[in-house]
Amino acid sequence: MIGDSDRLLEVFRLQADLCKSLADAKRLMIIHHLRDGPKSVGELAEAIGSKQSNTSQHLGVLRKAGVVCATRQGNIVRYSLVIPGIAMACDIVREAVGEILQRERSLSDIM
Amino acid sequence: MIGDSDRLLEVFRLQADLCKSLADAKRLMIIHHLRDGPKSVGELAEAIGSKQSNTSQHLGVLRKAGVVCATRQGNIVRYSLVIPGIAMACDIVREAVGEILQRERSLSDIM
DNA sequence: TTACCATATTGGCATATTGTAATATATCAA
DNA sequence: TTGATATATTACAATATGCCAATATGGTAA
Secondary structure: OOOHHHHHHHHHHHHHHHHHHHOOHHHHHHHHHHOOOOEEHHHHHHHHOOOHHHHHHHHHHHHHHOOEEEEEEOOEEEEEEOOHHHHHHHHHHHHHHHHHHHHHHHHHHHO | OOOHHHHHHHHHHHHHHHHHHHOOHHHHHHHHHHOOOOEEHHHHHHHHOOOHHHHHHHHHHHHHOOOEEEEEEOOEEEEEEOOHHHHHHHHHHHHHHHHHHHHHHHHHHHO
16 A cells, blocks of 8 residues: 555655756756747757757657647747746746855855 | 856856756655754654665755755754745645646546 | 764765767658 | 758767765764
8 A cells, every 4th residue: 555655755756857857957948938938949949059959858858847848830849838837936946046146155255 | 258148058057956956856855844944864864764874965965055054963963944935946846746747637538 | 082873975886867960750842 | 752941869978866885074971
């Protein structure tokens, strides 16, 4: 039988998988660019300054994680954000980055 | 000279580093347990079901990322959350996990 | 001092991730 | 059909990560 702790661990594992998909600078840039609306792979590749294949791979990671979804229009594939909450969480984390940087800066003032 | 895009990339890199520190089930469990207040390494090790050395390593990751901080009391080290916003971001992500699970479940209903 | 306890660090191994180049697939147009 | 364009996938090397066992460090107490 499956205990509560197993179920809890499973949730944390899923959450970790989602965080992993967000734990890359290029993927964060992709999410950032998708806030303005759907974008094609080529547009995103240029926006983040990566090769086409690499961009497609990163989009695959986000797609598998359920963060973005793809729709074909002719021979162009447009990606868009699935869960608005993710962008919100990214904002909070970005604010935290600012806090940590400030903390480190005031630490270096002391030392 | 350093352009705006370089600065932007740097911010995303820092954000990615922070996300990386959150992208592990055991570290998420640690953060979860620290919401109730500071805890020693031993307490956390038991809570997440890991060896002492492994727990210490994970705490080191969170410490370097600036998510938690440590204070000694005798020969016990207590860890606590530094940035409350992180826990908030984790909550949002956890809700997103729920959304994704629901989406997948309704997909499997169709197929 | 020695013994003990809690925590941190190191070395080794298995696994995962990333970027690039090459190739494969899909769609449209002629 | 062929060719061009857009995207996806694969194979490989380099790097990073997680875990464990063993050891090192910091602190307390006898």
